[in-house]
Amino acid sequence: MSLAPTLAPTLVYVTFLARDVAALAQFYVDALGLEEVLASRDERYREVRGGGCMIGFATQAVRPFIKLPEIEPVGTRAIVTFDVGTVAQVAVMAARAVAQGATLVREGQDTFFGQHQAVLSDPEGNVFRLSAASGS
Incomplete structure (x- = not known):
């Protein structure tokens, strides 16, 4: 069974x-x-x-x-990823998030798995990514 x-x-x-x-x-x-x-x-x-x-x-x-x-927290335990539609939107949304209190961890760049992603942390330190298909 x-x-x-x-x-x-x-x-x-x-x-x-x-x-x-x-x-x-x-x-x-x-x-x-x-x-x-x-x-x-x-x-x-x-x-x-x-x-x-x-x-x-x-x-x-x-x-x-x-x-x-x-x-006991041990560093970053999870990452939430948001699809923002286009590579250009990754930068726009990252700037908007930083203006609202996020910390930019890594500017947008192409990944080995076909995505363009920026990495940020929210005001309490939770990590999130803004993502779009590379070349979109």
């Missing part, structure tokens, strides 16, 4: 633990133009729509609720 799923799962949420959920959600609204999901708004949680995936920001108060143990 196989335990393999009949359909591949679909990624619908990514959640970051955050010191200031309101400020971090607002950063992604202002810097990248994502839409906040107001129905999910709470003092412990904020959520933005990032294309087909929701991005949540939760306070440490959620740890006991989901039975998540305290984990």
Whole structure:
């Protein structure tokens, strides 16, 4: 008997633990133009729509609720990538993000896997990439 799923799962949420959920959600609204999901708004949680995936920001108060143990952070543990459509938009969106408080880690450049990407970190240090197909 196989335990393999009949359909591949679909990624619908990514959640970051955050010191200031309101400020971090607002950063992604202002810097990248994502839409906040107001129905999910709470003092412990904020959520933005990032294309087909929701991005949540939760306070440490959620740890006991989901039975998540305290984990010592060890550098960058994840990278979120946003497709911005064209190579020119990578630079435009990177500049917009920096103007809203992001830190530019690496300017846009072509990668070995056919993407042109800029690497940034948000105001709480979470790393994200702005990406487009090379030559687009």
